Amino acid sequence: MNEPLLLELTVFVLAAFVGVEVISKVPTTLHTPLMSGTNAIHGVVIVGAILVAGSHHGALTTTVGTIAVALGASNVVGGFLVTDRMLEMFKRKPAPAPDDTADGGG
Amino acid sequence: MSRADLIGAAYLVCAALFIIGLKRLGSPATARSGNRLAAVGMAFAIVATLIDRRVLGFGWIALGAAVGGIAGAVGARKVKMTAMPQMVALFNGFGGGAAALVALADYHDTVTLPGHVAAKIIVSILFSSVVGSISFAGSMIAFGKLQEVITGSPVTVAGQQAITGGLFVVVLALCAVLATGHESQPLLGVAMAVSLVLGVQMVMAIGGADMPVVISLLNAFTGLATASTGFVLSNNVLIIAGMLVGASGTLLTQMMGRAMNRTITNVVFGAFGTGSGTAVAGAGATDGQVRATTAEDVAIMLAYARRVVIVPGYGLAVAQAQHNVRELADQLERRGVDVRYAIHPVAGRMPGHMNVLLAEADVPYTQLYEMDDINPEFPRTDVSLVIGANDVVNPAANNTPGSPIYGMPILNVDQSTAVVVLKRSMNTGFAGIENELFFDPKTSMLFGDAKASVSSLTTAVKNA
Numbered sequence A: 001m002n003e004p005l006l007l008e009l010t011v012f013v014l015a016a017f018v019g020v021e022v023i024s025k026v027p028t029t030l031h032t033p034l035m036s037g038t039n040a041i042h043g044v045v046i047v048g049a050i051l052v053a054g055s056h057h058g059a060l061t062t063t064v065g066t067i068a069v070a071l072g073a074s075n076v077v078g079g080f081l082v083t084d085r086m087l088e089m090f091k092r093k094p095a096p097a098p099d100d101t102a103d104g105g106g
Numbered sequence B: 001m002s003r004a005d006l007i008g009a010a011y012l013v014c015a016a017l018f019i020i021g022l023k024r025l026g027s028p029a030t031a032r033s034g035n036r037l038a039a040v041g042m043a044f045a046i047v048a049t050l051i052d053r054r055v056l057g058f059g060w061i062a063l064g065a066a067v068g069g070i071a072g073a074v075g076a077r078k079v080k081m082t083a084m085p086q087m088v089a090l091f092n093g094f095g096g097g098a099a100a101l102v103a104l105a106d107y108h109d110t111v112t113l114p115g116h117v118a119a120k121i122i123v124s125i126l127f128s129s130v131v132g133s134i135s136f137a138g139s140m141i142a143f144g145k146l147q148e149v150i151t152g153s154p155v156t157v158a159g160q161q162a163i164t165g166g167l168f169v170v171v172l173a174l175c176a177v178l179a180t181g182h183e184s185q186p187l188l189g190v191a192m193a194v195s196l197v198l199g200v201q202m203v204m205a206i207g208g209a210d211m212p213v214v215i216s217l218l219n220a221f222t223g224l225a226t227a228s229t230g231f232v233l234s235n236n237v238l239i240i241a242g243m244l245v246g247a248s249g250t251l252l253t254q255m256m257g258r259a260m261n262r263t264i265t266n267v268v269f270g271a272f273g274t275g276s277g278t279a280v281a282g283a284g285a286t287d288g289q290v291r292a293t294t295a296e297d298v299a300i301m302l303a304y305a306r307r308v309v310i311v312p313g314y315g316l317a318v319a320q321a322q323h324n325v326r327e328l329a330d331q332l333e334r335r336g337v338d339v340r341y342a343i344h345p346v347a348g349r350m351p352g353h354m355n356v357l358l359a360e361a362d363v364p365y366t367q368l369y370e371m372d373d374i375n376p377e378f379p380r381t382d383v384s385l386v387i388g389a390n391d392v393v394n395p396a397a398n399n400t401p402g403s404p405i406y407g408m409p410i411l412n413v414d415q416s417t418a419v420v421v422l423k424r425s426m427n428t429g430f431a432g433i434e435n436e437l438f439f440d441p442k443t444s445m446l447f448g449d450a451k452a453s454v455s456s457l458t459t460a461v462k463n464a
Helices: A003-022 A028-053 A059-088 B003-024 B031-050 B059-078 B081-112 B119-146 B160-179 B185-204 B208-233 B236-259 B264-269 B295-303 B314-318 B322-334 B353-360 B371-380 B450-463
Strands: B307-312 B338-343 B368-370 B383-387 B418-423 B443-447
Touching: A003 B003, A003 B208, A003 B236, A028 A059, A028 B003, A028 B031, A028 B059, A028 B081, A028 B208, A028 B236, A028 B353, A059 B031, A059 B059, A059 B081, B003 B031, B003 B236, B059 B081, B081 B119, B081 B185, B081 B208, B081 B314, B081 B353, B119 B160, B119 B185, B119 B208, B160 B185, B208 B236, B208 B264, B236 B264, B295 B383, B295 B418, B295 B443, B295 B450, B307 B322, B307 B353, B307 B371, B314 B322, B314 B353, B314 B450, B322 B338, B322 B353, B322 B450, B338 B353, B338 B371, B368 B371, B418 B450, B443 B450
Parallel strands: B307 B338, B307 B383, B338 B368, B383 B418, B418 B443
Antiparallel strands: none
16 A cells, blocks of 8 residues: 555545534534535535646546536535525624625635 | 645645534534635635646636536525525535546546556546436436425335346446456446436435435535545545545434434435325324314414414425514514424424524524424413424324334424414325324314415404
8 A cells, every 4th residue: 555545545534533523513403504515615526627627638528627617616606605695594683794705716 | 835835735724724614614603604714715725726737728617617606606696595405406416426527537537548547546536436426416306306396206116126226236346347457438437327327216216305314415425426536636625625524414414314213224225105105094093074274263363372383394485484474473472472483303394494494584593492492382382383394293203103204203283272284285294194183173274375374364363
């Protein structure tokens, strides 16, 4: 077994533990937003799509990569926005809305 | 600091932001900032990737990002709050599709290069493409079911489990061939196509009531496919973020299942009423008469009650009646009635869905009661007003062993003095089973669209 793979597996296993720990106590109320938020986070696959689409390895790779970028971008942008909309509802009072500029920026 | 170091550092920041964001999403006070932190992390990851030396051109990336980004933004902004679950399914499917396509393109690149493909790469590619495809196809079906483009009831073919099992074996066999040194792009294409069919097959067989659990499960699948893509590209941020979602998604799926008294295996392999249809009658209790009533009669009951508990369900969400319900509650409170809302953990179509809808209508938090807090109060409640809920108030869950929902925690509205059920028709709920509550002598039914019924109730209470 080579060293990079072992390092990657280490990261993988530790991330699994963090993933379980970090959400172990979540009120039912937040299950839907949490699902939606994690859904947006796995949109990070767009990173892989960008590497493929920008690699100039021929027409097929570029085409498939571009479609993957589009799918990933809608996962990221839509995911974070829809989560934000859900969480907006939890405000007690309609405070003067601050500018929201924190949308993934695909 | 070299460019590679810079990218690595940005990925580290991104991973940290994802973890902190996820943590903050777990508490109501910090959830919104958590989501935004994760979004900032995502921006870091994307910018860092764009300066990667392997990215030679930006034209196609910009095109893809523009098309996907705009579609995602418009979808997320326009969607009605009631349609959020299917929106999440849709976005999740896109993520799965992206993971599968990245794996496919990587395979194409890898096999056209001379030399042997490392086992790690090929195994990761196979995992991403198969799991990503299943997640894509499954999510699309889940979307279709929730959007009611496809029937919500389980669709099974003869030998359902055998076919699913057979397809699974075929996928595994194809992967085994591909993983043991046989390089063939068409074969990977076949494996992905079979995975798509497998995804459709699996989710078609599951009833609409279980869709939240299914979406959550597919969400975890997409996370794992993403992590696997990270192994293909030796990219840590993909591994970390993908696995975070894979792990937390699996846990979340279990928590949702527990709230509905369902295990994951139960959901995936034993759909409600597979073949056996609808009728699991509750100990002869459904022989009785259903009593229909009028808005005026109900208004009198409500107006002179001391305590009214409103049980909102999916029917309320569908009819967009949350604002009307709040108006009704305001009217009642003006008359000195103590109004409370009883929120079942899975009211609506997803856990927490109903809280979001009621918050949208400015219902004060203090009036929302979780199941365990309100259940002891039902014996002291004059009227329980059940609006578009069915399975979550079905007493069969408490007293009919053998019913598919037996053991599911429910709201014990049958303990209150009177029950009024607002319902469109006598159709069964999502679980497809009869509800003996409707035949209870103290229950009266107000048929009609939830929004129209609640509006006429409000008017009638004003005049009462």
